[in-house]
Amino acid sequence: xxxxxxxxxxxxxxxxxxxxxxxxxxxxxxxxxxxxxxxxxxxxxxxxxxxxxxxxxxxxxxxxxxxxxxxxxxxxxxxxxxxxxxxxxxxxxxxxxxxxxxxxxxxxxxxxxxxxxxxxxxxxxxxxxxxxxxxxxxxxxxxxxxxxxxxxxxxxxxxxxxxxxxxxxxxxxxxxxxxxxxxxxxxxxxxxxxxxxxxxxxxxxxxxxxxxxxxxxxxxxxxxxxxxxxxxxxxxxxxxxxxxxxxxxxxxxxxxxxxxxxxxxxxxxxxxxxxxxxxxxxxxxxxxxxxxxxxxxxxxxxxxxxxxxxxxxxxxxxxxxxxxxxxxxxxxxxxxxxxxxxxxxxxxxxxxxxxxxxxxxxxxxxxxxxxxxxxxxxxxxxxxxxxxxxxxxxxxxxxxxxxxxxxxxxxxxxxxxxxxxxxxxxxxxxxxxxx
Numbered sequence: 001x002x003x004x005x006x007x008x009x010x011x012x013x014x015x016x017x018x019x020x021x022x023x024x025x026x027x028x029x030x031x032x033x034x035x036x037x038x039x040x041x042x043x044x045x046x047x048x049x050x051x052x053x054x055x056x057x058x059x060x061x062x063x064x065x066x067x068x069x070x071x072x073x074x075x076x077x078x079x080x081x082x083x084x085x086x087x088x089x090x091x092x093x094x095x096x097x098x099x100x101x102x103x104x105x106x107x108x109x110x111x112x113x114x115x116x117x118x119x120x121x122x123x124x125x126x127x128x129x130x131x132x133x134x135x136x137x138x139x140x141x142x143x144x145x146x147x148x149x150x151x152x153x154x155x156x157x158x159x160x161x162x163x164x165x166x167x168x169x170x171x172x173x174x175x176x177x178x179x180x181x182x183x184x185x186x187x188x189x190x191x192x193x194x195x196x197x198x199x200x201x202x203x204x205x206x207x208x209x210x211x212x213x214x215x216x217x218x219x220x221x222x223x224x225x226x227x228x229x230x231x232x233x234x235x236x237x238x239x240x241x242x243x244x245x246x247x248x249x250x251x252x253x254x255x256x257x258x259x260x261x262x263x264x265x266x267x268x269x270x271x272x273x274x275x276x277x278x279x280x281x282x283x284x285x286x287x288x289x290x291x292x293x294x295x296x297x298x299x300x301x302x303x304x305x306x307x308x309x310x311x312x313x314x315x316x317x318x319x320x321x322x323x324x325x326x327x328x329x330x331x332x333x334x335x336x337x338x339x340x341x342x343x344x345x346x347x348x349x350x351x352x353x354x355x356x357x358x359x360x361x362x363x364x365x366x367x368x369x370x371x372x373x374x375x376x377x378x379x380x381x382x383x384x385x386x387x388x389x390x391x392x393x394x395x396x397x398x399x400x401x402x403x404x405x406x407x408x409x410x411x412x413x414x415x416x417x418x419x420x421x422x423x424x425x426x427x428x429x430x431x432x433x434x435x
Contacts, residue, residue: 039094046098079141092156101170111139123193136195143202150209173210175218181207182227197246204253211260220265233280240296252343259347262357269357281364292333
């Protein structure tokens with residue numbers, strides 16, 4: 001397996017073969033790596049997954065264990081080999097028929113249960129910290145494997161007429177899987193470490209797909225949706241770089257789940273209101289803007305799976321967005337801000353028939369930020385536009401909704417403030433004439 005990983009890491013199926021896959025769909029045939037990856041190889045790896053729980057227990061029971069031993073005896077190398085092979089839909093078909101998805105769901109559930117005892121030590125240099133990081137690596141590897149089955153164009157996990165969706169039948173996108181996701185969110189709620197953020201992001205991606213394909217009304221209950229709602233609006237305190245981008249991706253995915261559930265039930269909207277959803281949205285919007293202005297998104301790109309993420313338009317013309325890093329020639333944090341507002345725009349389109357949800361969205365994402373952080377937003381806008389910020393519009397100003405409306409609210413400014421407002425109006429008129 002070590003040789004396989006070294007030779008094929010980063011491998012993807014040939015695009016020509018993928019086109020043949022789509023043409024063969026009408027005939028009910030899955031073609032692909034039949035010669036290069038015989039079924040017996042992947043079936044053997046799936047059989048080895050049955051002993052992975054014992055491998056994990058072996059690592060957790062040791063007083064001291066090295067990284068190489070974790071890879072070989074802890075099952076990480078096995079999961080990495082499976083991830084490489086299941087990039088092929090031919091191999092995915094074999095993986096599903098051999099019971100790989102159902103085995104993977106059990107590994108994820110066991111990993112969540114075991115993480116309870118170590119979550120507080122994630123990122124720590126102690127032996128407990130090493131074990132916590134190891135469990136995060138196991139969950140990350142499993143969730144990355146499962147993420148390859150979530151594409152709407154996937155032929156292997158496509159729902160067949162009159163049959164239960166394969167991802168629901170194999171407990172990947174079932175109600176039980178969402179309960180596991182919620183438990184994982186609770187376990188990792190207090191951790192802002194890189195590994196925890198990546199696990200949260202991947203788990204919420206899986207949950208988002210579940211809400212898309214699973215019509216089970218149990219998914220709309222408060223117990224199901226509330227833990228996802230409360231993961232929005234953390235504020236990203238102390239995060240930067242790739243960790244911050246992972247945390248933002250998690251919160252945007254959580255919002256997508258809330259929107260999908262809200263479009264199906266008004267009760268979800270009420271639960272979102274009860275969870276102070278508009279305040280959480282305001283916190284998210286301001287945290288993204290502050291992080292962008294402060295240059296905190298700058299840093300190394302994320303691990304595989306974060307380089308390219310689908311836009312929030314869900315196939316409605318948004319296409320693929322590049323990874324969450326700084327774009328060449330772009331403004332620092334511009335992509336993250338665009339991703340945030342693409343997400344909000346998609347939610348408004350999706351839930352436009354639910355006025356209560358639209359009201360909460362507009363209040364949290366637009367009205368409240370201007371009410372509470374008008375001065376900061378004005379200074380941020382002028383900073384992005386490359387203009388000088390009048391001294392009267394300092395980033396500390398937050399008393400008025402719009403700094404230039406201070407006089408209308410009975411606040412008597414000095415002549416300098418009036419000149420600043422007039423200068424702002426003049427710049428606005430000049431930009432209007434340019435447009």
